[in-house]
Amino acid sequence: MLEWLLTIGATELGKAIFEQGLKLGQTAAEDYVKDFFKGCLKEGVAAAKPEVAKKAVAGALQAFLLLVTEELEDQELSKAEIRDRYDPALIQFVKDDLVKPILGQAFEKDCSAIDSAALATLWAQATLRGKPFPAMPEGFDWQRIGGEYLKKVRRIVRETPELRSLLETALLEDIARNTAHLNKQISPGFDVAKYRDSLQTSYGYLKLSTIDTTDQQYRVKLWKMFIEQTVREDLRQTSEVLKTSEVSESEALEHDRREYFQQPSRKVLEVINSQIPDFSEKSGISTGFSERGVILGDPGAGKSTLLQYLALEWVESQTSEVSKTSEVSARLPLLIELREYAIAQTNSFLEFLHRGRGVDWQFDQQQLHQYLQEHPTLVMFDGLDEVFDRPTQAAITDDIIRFAQQYPHAQILITSRIIGYSPERLQHAGFRHFTIQPLDTDEIHEFINRWYTLALGNDPDKDRLVTRLKEAISNSQAIRNLADNPLLLTMMAILNRRQELPRDRADLYDQASRVLLYHWDVDHKKLNLPLDTIGRREKQEMLRLIAYDMQAGEEGLKGNLISADRLTRILTDYLRDQGFSEPREKANKLIDQLRHRNFILCDRGADTYGFVHRTFLEYFCAVEIVHRFEKQRTLTFEQLRDEVFGNHWQDETWHETLRLVSSMLNVHFSSNIVDYLLEQNGENEEFANVFLAAHCFSEIKNRNSLSAISTKLFGCLEKLANYTGFDRLDDYKINVPAVSIIASLWKDDPIKLAWLKNFVLIAYRDNSRDQAIREIAKYWKYEIEILSWFKNIVEQSTFGFSVLITIFARISRDWKNDPNTLTWLMKCTKSENEEIRHVALQELALTWAKDQIALSSVTQLNLLDLNLLDLFLDSAAHDIDYWARRTALQALLTHYPTHPKTLELLRDRAENDPDEQLRQWAQEQLTQRSQQ
Structure with a gap:
């Protein structure tokens, strides 16, 4: 298995690869490097000093050879067979003049993939070129x-200062050349004041044309x-980070639980601004947002x-006192x-902004x-999930990572739908992941009050509408x-x-689409086109056909x-089929x-619509x-079951559509x-069949007569609530989710409450036990008895740290x-x-301290403040536990700093605390205060 590669020290690696591995002398080694970088631009890595190159x-050869041998091991070949049959061939392979430049491609600054297919072909054709390699x-x-x-x-480039510097220089030269090309016209300049006005124009008002523009008063700021x-x-983030350090998996998992449950759900602006004190820092890993983050959420979140x-x-902070306390502002x-960036096909984000795509404003690239x-x-990148082509999405993800490395002063935010998102690349690049939580009752009421106040002002009907919606x-x-x-x-x-709300999601969508179709009607009258004979039924049928055609395409429902x-053909x-004249x-x-107005469909650019x-x-x-299925009878139930649900239950992007079908x-x-889905084997798909079955079951309006299927689903x-077949993180x-669904589906069932309470006592995993407590x-x-039950669990003192965190928070x-x-x-x-x-x-x-102090002044503390x-x-002075002292001291610094x-x-703690770590931490706090 080329074990000698693993025993070489870093300082001797370059010499050993050539002398021991490839058996090349000094001159031959230099020639090898030249051939390796044959396809690379001379101003990039190829221009590095000989020893650096x-x-x-x-390092690249070591990585490649080890990856190949690991893949051979995964194919269940013995180490002896790999050593005797494949190692000599691998050495000859990487010395091949056709292979070297392919491996060298990876050092190009814009490389998104090397030609793996060519490597496979070259290996397979080696015999024809006089090199009898064993078949893979x-x-x-x-x-x-x-x-x-x-x-x-x-990683080699990032960790080698000389190489990183060369690539950054090449990037600067690219920017200069590109800017010069773009500025053959007049340079757009760098006018921040006018940019502020442009942001206000672009984003100052809610884009309600996507929902309703029939009422002019809906111009809501x-x-x-x-x-x-x-x-x-995201629960998996901290443990993924820790798994790269020198801690065991169990330690990483335990740290993960503590970090995750140490803080409750938090307001997003507080998280982004990183203003919240860290009460749970037990390993040097902050629970703040950091300078790189991903915001995940459901559609419409x-x-x-x-x-x-x-x-x-930021616009408001430039003109008012609104946000002067915010670092981000x-x-x-x-x-x-x-989505716009992918369509524009520019060479970089800076060129994209130079050309003025997205917000109607341009910044000189240089x-x-x-x-x-x-x-x-x-710097905010919106809608990674809306880049539907997977290779393009991966390339853009790499572009964002490089951008973050190139500009360390920039805070980076990315948004994406949860479904279809893969976190690994961005996690490894240091991006933390946060998921938007559903609005709670207070937030819903605040939204309704604000909406009608801004939309209706002093309209006498406002209070009635607010009350009716609530x-x-x-x-x-x-x-x-x-x-x-x-x-x-x-x-x-x-x-x-306009009406009382429908109680069904599909009906709600239907009513919302009618609003849009009504606006389509109104706008038709402005056109020199006799469209009055096209009624709502015809419009809905056209939209159904378009949607059905889109889901049958290569990207299916993943694309929009x-x-x-x-579109013209449909x-x-x-x-034509409906008998309209001049159909085209x-x-x-x-x-x-x-092209000019957004209704249910809108122009996406590049001659595409969605x-x-x-x-x-x-x-x-x-x-x-x-x-x-129901009207045309062109789809039998068996086809609906086997072809629609059977072919798509594994694809999460289809789940919302399948749920809607079930509801209708x-x-x-x-x-x-539901019964059919439960019979499928979904273990390899993380039991997507069971979860989809549960969601479809939740769509059934009258479930009282379905006791048999209800029992089967619960079983x-x-x-799954106790499943332990995967890695703990998986x-x-x-x-x-299994625990969460049980609670939501049977929330009116006292038997299921008893089951959940018992589950808290016997659950194998802390994460599922914690979820049961939250539910x-x-x-x-x-x-009445739930509060007492929670307190009894605490008094038993038999559960882990994360369970205590959850109960105390609740x-x-x-x-x-x-x-x-x-x-x-x-x-x-x-x-x-x-x-x-x-x-x-x-x-x-x-x-408690945070809320109470917010209501009182620093000089006039109320009784509760004094007690705390x-x-x-x-x-902070007397507790025997290090973390209790640390937590109390942090609370004092945060809430009573003066x-x-x-x-x-x-x-006193900086000098006399019995714990060296706490003494050091207190000394650091003193230093920070002296510098303020």
């Missing part, structure tokens, strides 16, 4: 090797309408609105819509590069399940003006694009209309499937679909108004259990 080639085993994956090899080379979401950090708000926050924001090098900026959400579980999504809540607010030619054929002319004029929101694509596709079917057919979910993706608090917090927030809660928390700070003391202190610091101050002072006893105690 030689070492880089050596069936299934040998050259493409995987090529991808992994490219990553290794990029995004700045005033923005409801700050809460987010939770508000990802794009968040980025637009951040841009406007002081940073120049650059917002790049990745000046922008200089600004990024010297000043803090907020009551509809409160009284209907179906509507309540939809209202936690900002896009759907906006639709509800608009529809609520259709070419102008294909509309023309439909109009009418089709062309309909499409021309879409639905204004993927929600409508999924909805109309589902309607067409049901129409073919007769209960008999829906229950049969499957119960097994089990998290099985256990947690009990969510759905049964108004049950009690502190859900029963905050209970007069006994604060007393109980303060009592817990005196517990004999050090973890209980630590968690209680943390909860008091995170929630004394508690933190006593714990109190004289805080500084006095900090100095």
